[in-house]
Amino acid sequence: MPTISMFYGIIIRMLFMDTQQHHLPYLHIEYQGVQxxxxxxxxxxxxxxxxxKKLRMVQAWIAIHEDELMADWSLAxxxxxxxxxxxxx
Numbered sequence: 001m002p003t004i005s006m007f008y009g010i011i012i013r014m015l016f017m018d019t020q021q022h023h024l025p026y027l028h029i030e031y032q033g034v035q036x037x038x039x040x041x042x043x044x045x046x047x048x049x050x051x052x053k054k055l056r057m058v059q060a061w062i063a064i065h066e067d068e069l070m071a072d073w074s075l076a077x078x079x080x081x082x083x084x085x086x087x088x089x
Contacts, residue, residue, distance in 0.1 A: 004083070008057060009031055009032060009054075010031045010054055011029070011031070012058070013027065014027055014073065025073040026046060027040060029050055034048070034050055036048030036049060038062070040062060040069045040070065041063075041066045043055075043063070060088060061088040064088070068083070068085050
Protein backbone atom coordinates (compact mmCIF):
# COMPACT_ATOMS: atom_id res chain seq x y z
CA MET A 1 0.00 0.00 0.00
CA PRO A 2 1.89 3.07 -1.22
CA THR A 3 2.17 6.17 0.95
CA ILE A 4 1.04 9.20 -1.04
CA SER A 5 1.56 11.89 1.61
CA MET A 6 2.64 12.52 5.21
CA PHE A 7 2.12 15.59 7.39
CA TYR A 8 1.80 16.38 11.09
CA GLY A 9 2.29 12.70 12.00
CA ILE A 10 -0.49 11.59 9.62
CA ILE A 11 0.33 8.94 7.02
CA ILE A 12 -1.95 8.71 3.97
CA ARG A 13 -2.00 5.61 1.80
CA MET A 14 -3.95 4.33 -1.19
CA LEU A 15 -4.46 0.67 -2.09
CA PHE A 16 -4.06 -0.70 -5.60
CA MET A 17 -7.03 -2.27 -7.36
CA ASP A 18 -9.32 -2.00 -4.32
CA THR A 19 -12.79 -0.93 -5.44
CA GLN A 20 -14.87 -3.64 -3.77
CA GLN A 21 -14.62 -2.84 -0.06
CA HIS A 22 -16.31 0.56 0.04
CA HIS A 23 -17.45 0.94 -3.59
CA LEU A 24 -16.07 4.47 -3.81
CA PRO A 25 -12.69 6.23 -3.80
CA TYR A 26 -11.05 6.32 -0.37
CA LEU A 27 -7.81 6.67 1.57
CA HIS A 28 -6.25 4.77 4.44
CA ILE A 29 -5.11 7.10 7.22
CA GLU A 30 -2.79 6.29 10.11
CA TYR A 31 -1.97 8.51 13.04
CA GLN A 32 -0.07 7.28 16.12
CA GLY A 33 -1.15 3.68 15.55
CA VAL A 34 -4.81 4.60 15.01
CA GLN A 35 -6.21 3.77 11.58
CA UNK A 36 -9.15 5.12 9.60
CA UNK A 37 -10.63 5.00 6.13
CA UNK A 38 -11.81 8.30 4.64
CA UNK A 39 -13.72 8.80 1.39
CA UNK A 40 -12.64 11.00 -1.49
CA UNK A 41 -13.76 13.67 -2.31
CA UNK A 42 -16.14 14.36 0.60
CA UNK A 43 -13.76 13.39 3.42
CA UNK A 44 -16.32 11.32 5.34
CA UNK A 45 -15.01 8.87 7.92
CA UNK A 46 -15.99 5.42 6.63
CA UNK A 47 -14.25 3.20 9.13
CA UNK A 48 -11.94 3.38 12.13
CA UNK A 49 -11.13 6.29 14.38
CA UNK A 50 -8.90 9.34 14.22
CA UNK A 51 -8.77 12.40 16.51
CA UNK A 52 -11.21 15.10 15.35
CA LYS A 53 -8.47 17.70 14.83
CA LYS A 54 -6.48 15.32 12.61
CA LEU A 55 -9.62 14.35 10.68
CA ARG A 56 -10.29 18.03 9.93
CA MET A 57 -6.69 18.40 8.71
CA VAL A 58 -7.10 15.42 6.37
CA GLN A 59 -10.44 16.77 5.13
CA ALA A 60 -8.81 20.15 4.35
CA TRP A 61 -5.96 18.36 2.54
CA ILE A 62 -8.48 16.32 0.50
CA ALA A 63 -10.34 19.50 -0.50
CA ILE A 64 -7.09 21.15 -1.65
CA HIS A 65 -5.89 18.09 -3.60
CA GLU A 66 -9.17 16.61 -4.84
CA ASP A 67 -8.16 16.52 -8.53
CA GLU A 68 -4.79 14.91 -7.77
CA LEU A 69 -6.41 12.36 -5.46
CA MET A 70 -8.98 11.36 -8.07
CA ALA A 71 -6.21 11.02 -10.66
CA ASP A 72 -4.24 8.80 -8.25
CA TRP A 73 -7.39 6.76 -7.57
CA SER A 74 -7.82 6.15 -11.32
CA LEU A 75 -4.23 4.96 -11.51
CA ALA A 76 -4.53 2.78 -8.41
CA UNK A 77 -7.68 0.94 -9.50
CA UNK A 78 -6.00 0.05 -12.78
CA UNK A 79 -2.92 -1.26 -10.92
CA UNK A 80 -0.59 1.56 -11.99
CA UNK A 81 1.83 3.40 -9.70
CA UNK A 82 0.40 6.43 -7.90
CA UNK A 83 2.09 9.77 -7.44
CA UNK A 84 3.00 11.49 -4.18
CA UNK A 85 0.91 14.51 -3.27
CA UNK A 86 2.21 17.56 -1.43
CA UNK A 87 1.56 17.56 2.32
CA UNK A 88 -0.63 20.03 4.16
CA UNK A 89 1.41 23.05 5.20
